[in-house]
Each structure stands twice: as structure tokens, then as C-alpha cells.
Amino acid sequence: xxxxxxxxxxxxxxxxxxxxxxxxxxxxxxxxxxxxxxxxxxxxxxxxxxxxxxxxxxxxxxxxxxxxxxxxxxxxxxxxxxxxxxxxxxxxxxxxxxxxxxxxxxxxxxxxxxxxxxxxxxxxxxxxxxxxxxxxxxxxxxxxxxxxxxxxxxxxxxxxxxxxxxxxxxxxxxxxxxxxxxxxxxxxxxxxxxxxxxxxxxxxxxxxxxxxxxxxxxxxxxxxxxxxxxxxxxxxxxxxxxxxxxxxxxxxxxxxxxxxxxxxxxxxxxxxxxxxxxxxxxxxxxxxxxxxxxxxxxxxxxxxxxxxxxxxxxxxxxxxxxxxxxxxxxxxxxxxxxxxxxxxxxxxxxxxxxxxxxxxxxxxxxxxxxxxxxxxxxxxxxxxxxxxxxxxxxxxxxxxx
Numbered sequence: 001x002x003x004x005x006x007x008x009x010x011x012x013x014x015x016x017x018x019x020x021x022x023x024x025x026x027x028x029x030x031x032x033x034x035x036x037x038x039x040x041x042x043x044x045x046x047x048x049x050x051x052x053x054x055x056x057x058x059x060x061x062x063x064x065x066x067x068x069x070x071x072x073x074x075x076x077x078x079x080x081x082x083x084x085x086x087x088x089x090x091x092x093x094x095x096x097x098x099x100x101x102x103x104x105x106x107x108x109x110x111x112x113x114x115x116x117x118x119x120x121x122x123x124x125x126x127x128x129x130x131x132x133x134x135x136x137x138x139x140x141x142x143x144x145x146x147x148x149x150x151x152x153x154x155x156x157x158x159x160x161x162x163x164x165x166x167x168x169x170x171x172x173x174x175x176x177x178x179x180x181x182x183x184x185x186x187x188x189x190x191x192x193x194x195x196x197x198x199x200x201x202x203x204x205x206x207x208x209x210x211x212x213x214x215x216x217x218x219x220x221x222x223x224x225x226x227x228x229x230x231x232x233x234x235x236x237x238x239x240x241x242x243x244x245x246x247x248x249x250x251x252x253x254x255x256x257x258x259x260x261x262x263x264x265x266x267x268x269x270x271x272x273x274x275x276x277x278x279x280x281x282x283x284x285x286x287x288x289x290x291x292x293x294x295x296x297x298x299x300x301x302x303x304x305x306x307x308x309x310x311x312x313x314x315x316x317x318x319x320x321x322x323x324x325x326x327x328x329x330x331x332x333x334x335x336x337x338x339x340x341x342x343x344x345x346x347x348x349x350x351x352x353x354x355x356x357x358x359x360x361x362x363x364x365x366x367x368x369x370x371x372x373x374x375x376x377x378x379x380x381x382x383x384x385x386x387x388x389x390x391x392x393x394x395x396x397x398x399x400x401x
Contacts, residue, residue, distance in 0.1 A: 139178035
């Protein structure tokens with residue numbers, strides 16, 4: 001078990017937080033040596049009448065093996081950029097992308113976002129870069145599952161790529177990349193009519209592939225980290241600190257935090273309050289402390305703001321417009337009500353869903369009133385009064401009368 005101490009600033013004091021069971025390599029781009037494209041041009045592969053992706057992948061893997069044995073290439077070096085490889089080999093960036101994914105599957109390289117393709121030490125598996133189960137990997141498992149669930153046998157045709165992408169709910173480019181990998185693995189092939197057919201059914205389907213994405217992995221690690229180092233009511237470290245701690249992007253941390261918010265472990269609040277821990281149990285079904293519920297989530301707070309703007313627009317409509325009238329533009333509303341155009345747009349969309357407005361396009365397009373809103377019922381929606389205060393004044397009014 002690998003243990004290290006991570007220092008953060010919290011409540012104007014320096015504390016040390018222990019993070020266990022993490023052994024992820026943290027590469028910095030400026031510290032890495034990039035291999036020049038000239039060193040790989042000794043013997044370029046022949047790409048005539050062959051599968052270009054497969055041929056380039058085999059050439060690149062052999063080049064890496066030979067370079068390491070001759071001490072011209074070292075573990076941890078960066079491969080040339082995709083554009084450099086594509087230009088030197090005379091192929092598209094998409095082909096190079098598929099090549100790199102293929103040799104990564106064979107443990108020759110790591111692909112790290114914003115850094116590049118790092119040559120891996122295949123003899124040492126003790127330290128790994130935290131790697132996302134890619135969309136291509138998920139697409140591969142879904143295609144294999146499609147073959148199994150539809151009872152396809154060797155020689156049977158699969159749908160065309162566009163149709164297959166719809167069947168497995170993945171993008172077309174991802175499906176094409178997954179198909180290339182499955183062809184390399186000997187599971188699929190193209191027949192003489194360029195139709196995609198099943199070549200082998202001797203494979204297993206990873207049923208949890210969809211679940212093992214980077215966000216889910218980080219979410220699980222973050223949950224454990226919170227349970228070990230925080231108490232209920234503590235403010236969570238910033239996304240920037242967490243991204244450095246877990247060696248992932250801030251977007252990944254953001255998405256992981258959103259999941260923990262849904263699981264009632266964290267509570268996001270506006271301004272300097274930040275994200276607060278409201279549950280330190282690994283059980284997702286655990287109910288947070290009741291006193292934490294007084295804070296409205298940011299999403300609900302935003303909804304209330306849109307609702308207030310909606311009510312103002314309703315009043316404007318009833319006082320100044322009739323059914324069939326065209327309303328001012330979003331920018332005009334924005335200036336008049338002193339809010340952003342996005343808030344006006346949200347409010348108008350909500351009123352359109354309520355059947356009050358209709359949007360039209362074209363030369364005479366715009367926002368038109370198709371029904372008059374009711375505004376009287378909104379009078380009490382934003383009034384919040386202490387019950388004791390209400391009772392006191394009611395009793396005094398009764399006493400006066």
C-alpha cells in the first residue's frame with residue numbers, strides 16, 4: 001500500500017491529509033522528452049493494399065521495441081505528435097488516433113490528455129496512470145454484447161456503422177474506432193462487399209465496462225477520501241486541489257462531485273460557502289442531517305430566480321399586451337429588467353411551456369402572446385413569515401376588533 005501526505009490550506013491553517021491505496025504516476029509535460037519524427041523514419045511501413053491502421057501499429061510497436069533495445073528510446077519518452085506522425089506517414093489524424101489506441105491496448109503506451117503518448121514500461125505494472133475506460137472500450141463491449149444478444153454467428157452481417165451507432169447508443173466516430181479494434185482482435189472483418197461480418201464468437205463480454213469510467217472511479221475514491229478525512233459540516237477542498245490530489249482534470253472532479261451531491265454526501269452552496277460535507281457514510285442511502293436541509297441547492301435557487309423574472313414578465317404582458325401581440329426581444333427585456341439575456345430566455349421558455357407564449361421564425365418571427373397569464377395567484381408565493389409573528393398579529397387584530 002502506497003501512502004503519502006498531501007498538504008492543503010484549510011481554515012487558515014495547514015493540515016496534512018492522508019490518502020491511501022493510491023499509486024498513480026503523475027507526469028509533467030515539461031519534464032518529458034519527445035522523440036523526434038526523424039528518428040522514426042528509418043524504415044517507414046508499406047501502406048499499399050493493406051489495412052493502414054494495422055500496418056502502422058505493427059511498425060510503431062516494432063520501432064519502440066527496437067529503439068528501447070538500442071537505447072535510442074527510453075520508457076517515459078513522448079512519441080511524436082499525432083500531426084507529425086500523420087504527415088510523415090501520409091495518413092489522416094483519425095488513422096493515427098486509431099493506431100495509438102491500438103498500441104495502447106497492447107500496453108505499449110499511455111495516452112494522457114494534454115500531454116501526449118508516453119512509452120510505457122511493460123515490465124513494471126506496479127505503478128499506473130489513472131486511465132479512463134474510454135468510450136471506444138465501452139463501444140467494443142456493447143458491440144460484442146450486440147453480437148451475443150442477437151445470436152449472431154460467424155459470417156453473419158452487422159448493421160452499417162451509422163445504424164450500429166444508434167443500436168448501441170454511441171457516436172459514429174466512436175463506433176468506427178471500436179470496429180477497427182475488434183477487427184484487429186479478430187472478432188470482426190469486412191467481406192468482399194465491404195460489409196462488416198462476424199469473424200469469431202469466441203470472446204467474453206465485460207458486463208461492467210460501462211460502469212468503470214474515470215468519473216465513477218474518481219467518485220469512489222473521493223467518497224472514501226471524504227469519509228477518512230472530513231467531518232459533517234466541513235467545507236470540501238477546492239476542485240483545483242482535488243484535481244491535483246487525484247491526478248485528474250477539474251472537469252472530472254466536478255462530475256464526480258455532482259454524483260456525490262445526488263447521493264446526499266455533499267451539498268453545494270453559493271458564494272464563499274463552497275461545497276459542504278453532509279454525510280460521511282459509505283452508504284449512499286444514508287440520510288443527511290436534518291439541519292443541512294435548510295440550504296437550498298444551487299439549481300433550486302436558480303429556478304426561483306427564473307420564476308421571479310417570469311412573474312415580472314407576466315405582469316408586463318397583462319398590463320401592456322393582448323393575445324396575438326408580439327413581445328419585445330430578449331435583449332430589450334434584458335435591459336428593461338436588468339438581468340442577463342440567458343435568464344430572460346429561460347423565463348420565456350418556461351412561459352412557452354405553460355402555453356402563454358409561442359415562438360415563430362422567419363421574416364415575421366418573434367415571441368407572441370397566445371394566452372393571458374394569471375398573476376394574482378403569485379402574490380403569496382414569495383412571502384415567508386414567522387408563524388409566531390403571524391399568530392401574534394392575528395390575535396392583536398382580533399382584540400382590536
